[in-house]
Each structure stands twice: as C-alpha cells, then as structure tokens.
Amino acid sequence: MKRNTWQREAVRGALDANDGFVSAQALHSALHASGSPIGLATVYRALADLAVKGDADSLQSPEGESLYRACSTNLHHHHLICRNCGLTVEIEADAVERWAKDVAAKNGFTEAAHVVDVFGLCAACTAKAAASA
Amino acid sequence: MKRNTWQREAVRGALDANDGFVSAQALHSALHASGSPIGLATVYRALADLAVKGDADSLQSPEGESLYRACSTNLHHHHLICRNCGLTVEIEADAVERWAKDVAAKNGFTEAAHVVDVFGLCAACTAKAAASA
C-alpha cells in the first residue's frame, strides 16, 4: 500500500516549481532551504517513485548526475534543454521515433529504446552570450 | 609536450580490440588480465585524452558509468547499442541531424548539440532471450 506523506508532496511540489531539470541534490538543498527537514534518501526515493509512475522525467546529465523534471504529459517525448539556464522545452518527435524503430529493425535489434535529447542555448542565453562576447 | 608511453598505446589497443562500448573499469580489468600493470588513474587519463582528440567516443550508460569506444570515424555519428552484449553499430542519421537543428531553431535555440543513441537487443541476444524465456 502506498501512503501519502508530506515529504512526497514536498518533492513533487519542488519539482513542479521548477522549469528545467534539477538534480536530486539540488532539490534536496532547495527543500531544506525552504524549511523542510526532509532527508536526502527520501528525496531520492520520492524521485524514483515519480519517475516510475511517469510523473517525472529523468535523464543523466553529462556530468553523471541524475536530473529530474516534472512532466506535463505521460506520453513518450523528448527535450530541448538550454545548457546555460536549464530551460526545457518538451518536443514531439514522431519522425525520430519512427527512425529509431526503423534503424533498430534494420540491424536486427529488438526492444529498441532510445535516448534523444537536444542541448543548446535558448534565445535569452544566446542573446546574453552575444552581448558579453 | 605529449609523450608516447606504452600505457597509452595499451589503452588504445584495448579499446580497438573491443567491438562495443566498454567502461573504464572494464578496460582496466582487461588490461590487467592481459598482464599490463597499468594503473586505473592512467586508464581514465588515457581515455579522456582519446575522447578529446576524437579517437574515442564516450557516452554515459543508463547506470551512470562512462563508456568508451574506439571510433572508426571522427565524423559526427550515432550508435545502436545492444544493452545485453554491448555490440555497437554505428549509424548515420542525417534525418535526425536535420530534425535536431530544425527543432532547436524553431524554439530559438542556438548551438544545438544532441544526444541520440538507440539501445536495444541485438539479433543474437534477442534469440537467446527468446530461448531462455
């Protein structure tokens, strides 16, 4: 049986309050900063739960951390992520889906899953970068 | 000045001898097994060097390890990876390249890089899985 605890709600809330991907550690810090004495282990557990239920998306940052994000849809989709400010845009990729399945099939692969994420600089950060350059 | 040491050659050789992606740890074990008393730190250093020079490809496994692979081409490309045996097929993805650039541009993003990898079960592993199921 699953129980509802304020801790779980807090994690979900903190995730919702965030636009981009956040690391478990950052989330934990944020929660602490806002007064929740929640434990790190609990944050990890809650995030894992959310990810499994499809309420959150997770991906590995290039630095090796696990990043999480509240997802507006449970459907399979991908992300366009600003590597500077973390802004994330959800993108559809029917074409890529088809391509991935295709390529896998052509090579005899089954049960194809794929990792497709696009990193870049969002408009704002591009402008900022141009200004400072 | 860069020096040529047998250690670096050994790492490159071990990488070349491998068809799929291998973790730094695995590479270190393999080298030790074949008699090289090479240090783990050195393996990491050599791999990082190779990756920077474009002689090796690196990616994060879903488990968070860094995986490396000798690359037959320095050109940008993607991989189809068997999650069971590690077999890797290099794939071209012009369509995906275009799509990524397109999507990024449409959302005001610049300097788009992307992570596109397909994991699955290769034909052999699929057969094995079916047999054991």
Add this chain to the structure above:
DNA sequence: TGTTACTTGAGAAGTGTTCTCGATCACGTG
C-alpha cells in the same frame, strides 16, 4: 484507539571518477 506495515532519516556503505604527490621515464640536447 489499536494494530500493522509502509515510510522516514541519519549515517554507513558502495561505486565510479578524480586528485595528490613522489617516483619514473621519454625525449631533446650536448
């Protein structure tokens, strides 16, 4: 209210990677 078993939290443990630092050794030179 009482029972039950899921959940929590602090810290230990585990894993993968990077850093430290004295010893070593490749490379250019005399």
Add this chain to the structure above:
DNA sequence: CACGTGATCGAGAACACTTCTCAAGTAACA
C-alpha cells in the same frame, strides 16, 4: 651515450552521487 627536464605514472586518498540499513515514526484502516 649520458644528462636534464618536465610530462606521466601509479597507489591510494579524496570526492561526489546514490543506495542501503535499521530503528523510530506514523498513515491508513478496523
């Protein structure tokens, strides 16, 4: 070939992130 210099090595310590452990706490249901 011997030498000097500084890049490189290796063993282990240090780190960062994540998971596990287990006693104490508590939500859910009767």
